[in-house]
Amino acid sequence: KWFKEVMKRGYYISDIFLGFRRVPHFIIAIAKEEQEKRWVIRATIDTYLFSNLVEGVRIGKTGEAYLLNAQGVFQTERRSGGHILEKDPETLQSPARGSEIKTFVQKDARGEKYLYATTWLREKDWLLVVRQERSDAFKTLSTATYLVLLVSLVGGVAIISLAFSLTARIVGRMKQADMDKRSLSEQLIRASRLAELGEMAAGFAHEINNPLQIIRSEQTLIETILSDLKDSGQIKGSKDLVELEESMDQIRLQIDRCARITQSILQFGRQSEPSFEEIDLRAWIPQVTAMISKKASVHGIKLGHEISDHIPRINGDPAQLQQVLINLLNNAMDAVLSRHGTEGGEIIVGAAKKDKGRIVIWVKDNGIGISPENLKNVFRPFFTTKPPGKGTGLGLSVCYGIIENMGGTIEVESEKGVGTTFIITLPAEG
Ligand SMILES: Nc1ncnc2c1ncn2[C@@H]1O[C@H](COP(=O)(O)OP(=O)(O)OP(=O)(O)O)[C@@H](O)[C@H]1O
Ligand SMILES: [Mg+2]
CATH class of the missing domain: 3.30.450 (Beta-Lactamase)
Structure with missing residues (x-):
């Protein structure tokens, strides 16, 4: 009424x-x-x-x-x-x-x-x-x-x-x-659009990123060889050589630029649903480390494996897990380079069964290490100790998100001036 x-x-x-x-x-x-x-x-x-x-x-x-x-x-x-x-x-x-x-x-x-x-x-x-x-x-x-x-x-x-x-x-x-609700739903729509966009872009960036890493190490190799030849007098300093060197600089600059772009797209688009595939770590880890082995050897870094023979398979998104491992390896290379320069750096990637239904993967380096107060912050987005333009501080937060999404954990142990180990625990089949 x-x-x-x-x-x-x-x-x-x-x-x-x-x-x-x-x-x-x-x-x-x-x-x-x-x-x-x-x-x-x-x-x-x-x-x-x-x-x-x-x-x-x-x-x-x-x-x-x-x-x-x-x-x-x-x-x-x-x-x-x-x-x-x-x-x-x-x-x-x-x-x-x-x-x-x-x-x-x-x-x-x-x-x-x-x-x-x-x-x-x-x-x-x-x-x-x-x-x-x-x-x-x-x-x-x-x-x-x-x-x-x-x-x-x-x-x-x-x-x-x-x-x-x-x-x-x-x-x-x-x-x-009502306004709160509306702005919330707008946010949600925006977020889901972003996620869609991010997913698409991430797939694209991921495909670009791998060959880009290879181009980068080849370019570094050419530069090294070039300067070796110059030093040993096998090629004489000439106008052509100067031009060649300038061109090399340009290539390196542009590679960096592409890498930065693809990296940020990858990080941006990481929220995509992971695909689940069976991964055999014994074969898979060397495949991933091979992608950066050239970069490592160019910088005089020893890259080793410690993979247990009896490691159960895991289920996960190989692309995402690869991103995690590459991020950790890149960090490790930065760390050993700033401690040792191009001599004495060592990185070991290991994997083993932990207990029933769980495996661990670790990346251990003998780099500069992390101070106790920084240790608390390394997984935070945008936390970086690297100079502007070098690090975005997103690498580890991305790793954290991916591993969490896979039902695992990622931890870090470090001693300043000694080295750092990142330890990933993941659910496994047996
Ligand atoms: N292996 C390591 N040894 C020493 N310090 C590390 C190591 N890994 C990470 N860190 C520290 O943690 C910080 C955050 O790492 P993260 O990968 O998140 O960002 P970043 O490497 O600085 O930048 P980005 O990876 O986005 O290019 C680094 O700046 C560095 O100070
Ligand atoms: Mg990093």
């Missing part, structure tokens, strides 16, 4: 009723139009507040005010007898709807002559009654009229302003909730 009313008039105020809480209250419902959306706010208001307001009115000794609904049922208590929700035994004259105030004299049930003033509340079909015993009425009729006006104003304003401040608050809160 109230819903129909709200839709028709924009608001609805119920009569007072007790409800299951046995507390007199009424309902205000308001429809609000906002950006093509229609809100209906429904509030239950205990009458305590406005009852006090109306009931508290005193005029002279016997003057009082109360509210009746259209059927003559008390909506507030009457001081001189008359309880809320009971029917008023007297039938009162009331002004026609829309007209102002009616004043009259009428005998009440006890035979007492009362001076009455009645008016309909503007927003609700409640009759505001102000009455006073005739004998007590020192006041002129016009004063009573004045009072009725005042009370009706106070009462009406109180109800309406209460209703509106309440609904405004509720509307505000709902709008906020």
Whole structure:
């Protein structure tokens, strides 16, 4: 019923009723139009507040005010007898709807002559009654009229302003909730689009990245050979040689640039669902290390394997796992290079069965090591100790995400000036 009313008039105020809480209250419902959306706010208001307001009115000794609904049922208590929700035994004259105030004299049930003033509340079909015993009425009729006006104003304003401040608050809160929801769903849409895009780009970047790494090591090799030949005097410094060297610099620069781009795309797009394939680590690890073995040998780094013969197969995404291993190996190479230069660096990649259903893979280096305070942060995105342009600080956070996704863990042990070991634990078949 109230819903129909709200839709028709924009608001609805119920009569007072007790409800299951046995507390007199009424309902205000308001429809609000906002950006093509229609809100209906429904509030239950205990009458305590406005009852006090109306009931508290005193005029002279016997003057009082109360509210009746259209059927003559008390909506507030009457001081001189008359309880809320009971029917008023007297039938009162009331002004026609829309007209102002009616004043009259009428005998009440006890035979007492009362001076009455009645008016309909503007927003609700409640009759505001102000009455006073005739004998007590020192006041002129016009004063009573004045009072009725005042009370009706106070009462009406109180109800309406209460209703509106309440609904405004509720509307505000709902709008906020709606905005939060909308921005959340926008975020979700954006995130899923990004994920899609990222997945696509990552696949692409991944394919580009591997040959790029090979190009890079070949280029470094050419540079090394070139400078060896120059040093040994097998080729003489000439204009052509200078040009060749400049061209080599350019190639290296552009390779770096491509590598940076593909790397960041890879890291960006890593949230893709992993594919699950059976991986035999005995064959797979050497395949991956082979990709960087040239770079390692160019820099004089010894790259070794310690793979147990009896290692169970694992299930995982080979592309993602490869990214993890390459990231760890790149870090290790950086670490040994900054400690040893091109002589004395050593990296070992190992794998073994840990216990039932688990294997470990480790990457151990004898590089600069990590200080205890940095050790806490190495997996954090964008944590890097490398100069700007060299490291993004994403490598290890990417590793962490991938391994976690595979149901494994990645840990690090390190001693400054001695070396570092990254240990990956993964679920395995046997
Ligand atoms: N094997 C290691 N030895 C010493 N320090 C390491 C090693 N691996 C990582 N670190 C430290 O952890 C930091 C974070 O590594 P991470 O791979 O996340 O980022 P990055 O290598 O600096 O940059 P990016 O990998 O994005 O190019 C490194 O900057 C380095 O200080
Ligand atoms: Mg790194």
